[in-house]
Amino acid sequence: MDTAPPSYSAAVGGNPVQTQPGQQILTQQAVVLVPVILTTQFKIVPYDKPYVEYCPVCKTNVTTRTKYVPGGCWSVVMILAILFLILPLLFLLCWSGVKDVRHHCPTCGSLLAYKRRMCGGSGN
Structure with a gap:
């Protein structure tokens, strides 16, 4: 070979x-x-509940899907509860009223809007 x-x-x-x-x-x-x-890019909105928003990824109007996440107000409540050993404040950590709200597109999951909670009462 x-x-x-x-x-x-x-x-x-x-x-x-x-x-x-x-x-x-x-x-x-x-x-x-x-x-x-x-x-x-997302915007800051005053809404807690789902609402109709335009999704730039899907290019359609969708009703947002909300997700409650710990934010600034939640952190203040947690610190006060730990520092002063106030046990009833620990129950507030489970409440959605002290958490920030993220609005997502139900189709693609992209973040469309955000609601930031203020503990002073001015942002609720």
Whole structure:
């Protein structure tokens, strides 16, 4: 059998570059992965309950899906309850009235709006 094995560049997958007759230099291509950061813009709203909002991702009007998350007012109540050992205040931490409200698109899940609670009573 008089067949030659494949060249190194063919076996490895590189690109051969001819320098002189009979000599090859192997070059490799590097794949660089660049992270993509998606940013969404949302607005601050005074609504606790779901409402109709335009979703820029779905490009349709949707009724928002709400999610209650701990925010600034929730943190103040928790600190007061811990510092002064006021056990009834700990029950307020389970109440949605002291948590911030996030409004999401029910189809794609993107954040559309946000309601921030204020403990002073001016933002509720």
